Amino acid sequence: MSLRAIGIFDSGVGGLTVLKAIRQELPLESLVYLGDTARVPYGTKSPPTVERYALQAAAFLLAQQVKMVVVACNTASSVALPALQRALPVPVVGVIEPGAAGAVETSRSGRIGVIGTEATIASAAYPQAIRALRQDAEVYSAACPLFVPLAEEGWAEHAVARLTAQEYLAPLLQQRVDTLVLGCTHYPLLRRTLEAILPPEVRLVDSARQTALQVRRLLGPQTLAQRGDGSCRFFVTDEPARFVRVGGAFLGEALTEVQRVELQCALDGSGAVLAQVAP
Amino acid sequence: MSLRAIGIFDSGVGGLTVLKAIRQELPLESLVYLGDTARVPYGTKSPPTVERYALQAAAFLLAQQVKMVVVACNTASSVALPALQRALPVPVVGVIEPGAAGAVETSRSGRIGVIGTEATIASAAYPQAIRALRQDAEVYSAACPLFVPLAEEGWAEHAVARLTAQEYLAPLLQQRVDTLVLGCTHYPLLRRTLEAILPPEVRLVDSARQTALQVRRLLGPQTLAQRGDGSCRFFVTDEPARFVRVGGAFLGEALTEVQRVELQCALDGSGAVLAQVAP
Numbered sequence: 001m002s003l004r005a006i007g008i009f010d011s012g013v014g015g016l017t018v019l020k021a022i023r024q025e026l027p028l029e030s031l032v033y034l035g036d037t038a039r040v041p042y043g044t045k046s047p048p049t050v051e052r053y054a055l056q057a058a059a060f061l062l063a064q065q066v067k068m069v070v071v072a073c074n075t076a077s078s079v080a081l082p083a084l085q086r087a088l089p090v091p092v093v094g095v096i097e098p099g100a101a102g103a104v105e106t107s108r109s110g111r112i113g114v115i116g117t118e119a120t121i122a123s124a125a126y127p128q129a130i131r132a133l134r135q136d137a138e139v140y141s142a143a144c145p146l147f148v149p150l151a152e153e154g155w156a157e158h159a160v161a162r163l164t165a166q167e168y169l170a171p172l173l174q175q176r177v178d179t180l181v182l183g184c185t186h187y188p189l190l191r192r193t194l195e196a197i198l199p200p201e202v203r204l205v206d207s208a209r210q211t212a213l214q215v216r217r218l219l220g221p222q223t224l225a226q227r228g229d230g231s232c233r234f235f236v237t238d239e240p241a242r243f244v245r246v247g248g249a250f251l252g253e254a255l256t257e258v259q260r261v262e263l264q265c266a267l268d269g270s271g272a273v274l275a276q277v278a279p
Numbered sequence: 280m281s282l283r284a285i286g287i288f289d290s291g292v293g294g295l296t297v298l299k300a301i302r303q304e305l306p307l308e309s310l311v312y313l314g315d316t317a318r319v320p321y322g323t324k325s326p327p328t329v330e331r332y333a334l335q336a337a338a339f340l341l342a343q344q345v346k347m348v349v350v351a352c353n354t355a356s357s358v359a360l361p362a363l364q365r366a367l368p369v370p371v372v373g374v375i376e377p378g379a380a381g382a383v384e385t386s387r388s389g390r391i392g393v394i395g396t397e398a399t400i401a402s403a404a405y406p407q408a409i410r411a412l413r414q415d416a417e418v419y420s421a422a423c424p425l426f427v428p429l430a431e432e433g434w435a436e437h438a439v440a441r442l443t444a445q446e447y448l449a450p451l452l453q454q455r456v457d458t459l460v461l462g463c464t465h466y467p468l469l470r471r472t473l474e475a476i477l478p479p480e481v482r483l484v485d486s487a488r489q490t491a492l493q494v495r496r497l498l499g500p501q502t503l504a505q506r507g508d509g510s511c512r513f514f515v516t517d518e519p520a521r522f523v524r525v526g527g528a529f530l531g532e533a534l535t536e537v538q539r540v541e542l543q544c545a546l547d548g549s550g551a552v553l554a555q556v557a558p
Contacts, residue, residue: 022415028548037316047520049317131492146439149428151530160446161426163439 003225005233006215007061008070009054012040013152013243014185015072016250019232020097021208022215028228032064036238036263041058041148043184047079054080056263056265058088060235067223067279068089069115070215074099074184074207075117078125091218097213099207100129106203107179113172113202114141116183117148127185140175143166147157148186150191150270152246156189165190165197173198183207189249234258282504284512285308285494286340287349289320292431292522295353295529297374298511300487301349301494309498309505310341313541314526315551317516321428322396323465326358329398335542336483337367338513346502347493353378353463356394357404364466371496377493378460378486379408385482386458389413392451392481393420395462396427405462419454423447427465429524444469444476450476460484467530492523492532513537 002194006026008019012035036042037048042050056070067091071084103112108131114126115233116229120143127139147168150161168270172180182188182204188206195204216224236243237242240258247255285305287298291314296313313336315321321329333355337348347370350356350363356373363371382391382405393405399422406418426447429440451459460483461467467485476485494501515522519537526534 038324040323044319044521045317046520049517128287139384145432146428146434147423149425153424158446160442161438167437167439186466238328241325 001070002063003030004067004072005032006030006068007034007058007064007066008072009034009036009057009061010073010080011035011042011053011075012037013247014148016247017188017206018070018072018208018211019186021212023048023230023232025124025155025209025212025216026219026224027230029230030228031230031232032066033232033234033244034060034261035236035276036233039242041117042073043119043148044076044145045119047119047123051070051080051083054084055087058084058092060261060263062088062090062259067214068093068219070211070212071095075119078116079120079124091277093211093214093218095185095207095211096125096129098210099183099205100126100133100204102207102210103130103179104137104147105131106205107137109176109178110137110178111175111177111179112137113169113175113177113180114139114167114183115144115172115180115187116148118134118143118145119166120183125253126181132270138175140177142168142172144184144187147190148184151186151189154249157193161190161193162196169194177202179203179205182207196203235261237261237263282309282507283344283346285309285347285349286311286313286337286345286483286519287351288313288315288336288340288355288465289352290314290321290332290354291316292529293321293427293524294554295526296348296464296467296485297351297487297490298439299490299530302496303508304488307504308507308509309504309507309520310509310511311340311345311384312511313339314513314515314522316522320396321352321354322398322427323424324362324398326398326402330359330362332365333363337363339542341367341369345499346374347498349490350374351464351490354398357395357399357402358394366479372493372497374464374486374490375404376409377489378462378484379405379412381475381489381507382409382458382488383412383416384459385484385491386416388455388457389416390454390456390458391416391418392448392454392456392459393418393460394423394426394447394451394466397422397424399462405460412454417449417454419449419456421451423463423466426469427463429437430465430468433528436472440469440472443450448473456481458482458484461486511552516540516542
């Protein structure tokens with residue numbers, strides 16, 4: 001059991017920030033990463049479509065014999081986690097609950113801001129998860145659709161990013177939040193830009209490390225790797241070139257051995273259909 | 280024959296600017312539009328993936344008995360037109376050649392700028408098409424990946440769009456181009472922002488009207504609709520809500536009766552496979 005890998009998926013490169021945190025926390029674990037780059041982004045798509053894609057991605061990871069699936073995509077975690085947990089025979093960890101827990105730990109006033117993609121914000125998954133942990137929390141949300149393309153363009157610290165962030169964050173600042181959840185795996189790249197705009201008392205919460213801690217807790221001593229070399233295998237659904245180029249900035253090191261795969265098209269989310277793609 | 284519709288496809292809403300121009304030029308024709316919103320955008324994806332998507336989209340239109348397919352997407356036109364023309368039994372019109380013809384007609388100096396998505400610019404389809412018409416043309420290209428998300432965010436005339444455009448266009452302006460091709464169907468929405476930055480002598484070329492004229496020429500008197508009400512049917516691959524909301528700005532009027540469809544997944548571009556999806 002302990003030799004089986006942890007599976008991680010995202011719509012593209014963003015989830016590499018989560019992979020990195022898991023690797024830091026659990027250096028012996030083997031990791032399998034899937035980026036659905038042929039259909040990226042998820043954040044502008046509808047919940048049923050994101051759910052369908054998430055089930056296909058998870059089915060691919062299952063076929064790699066993973067012992068757990070980490071949904072390293074806020075959009076997919078926001079809208080598809082219940083469907084994934086119903087369909088998969090292994091534990092499924094999303095990034096919303098860990099991020100919400102981090103926010104509640106961090107906030108003193110209980111006034112918490114959340115930024116994310118259109119789909120993540122529309123789902124209200126963060127406010128729900130935060131209020132489940134702290135009933136009196138006041139949660140203010142803002143969709144920031146331009147942050148993902150800005151990060152992918154390498155403009156995370158460009159004047160354009162700063163101007164964009166000023167516009168998106170203005171309503172949250174008016175609410176005097178003391179904590180801001182980076183509810184999209186691309187956003188940690190904009191950390192410096194955000195810090196330059198926010199008052200010094202506002203603290204940023206990034207789900208990546210919280211998610212890694214949750215993975216460790218859920219695996220438990222029985223299923224934690226006792227030995228291993230922390231190998232990572234990377235799969236993408238489009239040609240690897242762009243993923244390799246853009247992903248390096250997210251991982252903080254060069255990506256090697258990235259393989260293109262085709263996902264099954266006919267999955268509908270029932271356990272029976274998922275079983276068909278296992279090897 | 281004349282009662283069959285013209286099929287138009289794009290990765291999303293952008294091609295509605297082309298549909299609008301065709302409708303103005305040919306008001307009697309019935310039109311069928313497909314936006315592949317479940318996989319939008321194409322502009323950041325690899326040529327093989329865009330070609331596969333384009334063949335699937337075209338196959339869907341064929342199944343609607345269209346008499347012609349208009350590829351109202353610069354990225355798909357740049358990388359998939361030969362494959363489409365080989366595979367389809369009806370005429371296929373892309374937006375690159377009409378845009379190139381418009382640029383050559385417009386330019387006096389022969390110094391022509393082209394802006395587009397990463398994939399369109401990487402394909403070099405515009406420089407090739409322009410030089411085929413005017414051998415001594417000097418073509419300068421710039422990818423502008425943030426223009427599509429800016430237009431979709433409704434920020435086409437925002438200060439952020441202006442700052443972004445200044446950065447992207449600076450190298451083209453240094454080359455003293457007298458003509459700028461808007462090589463992406465989203466870019467006409469940024470026309471005012473671009474005009475505010477460009478010297479007054481630079482003229483903008485938008486493929487939409489040129490493409491409509493090309494459609495008229497290719498149809499010829501035999502296949503032009505002699506009567507008809509210019510009905511439009513709209514199909515998308517994701518849920519229609521976002522397409523309806525964002526698309527209104529592109530079409531200049533409210534979108535109604537948009538239907539979601541599932542594209543076949545197993546197409547590989549051979550004529551035999553295309554035939555399977557015909558009704």
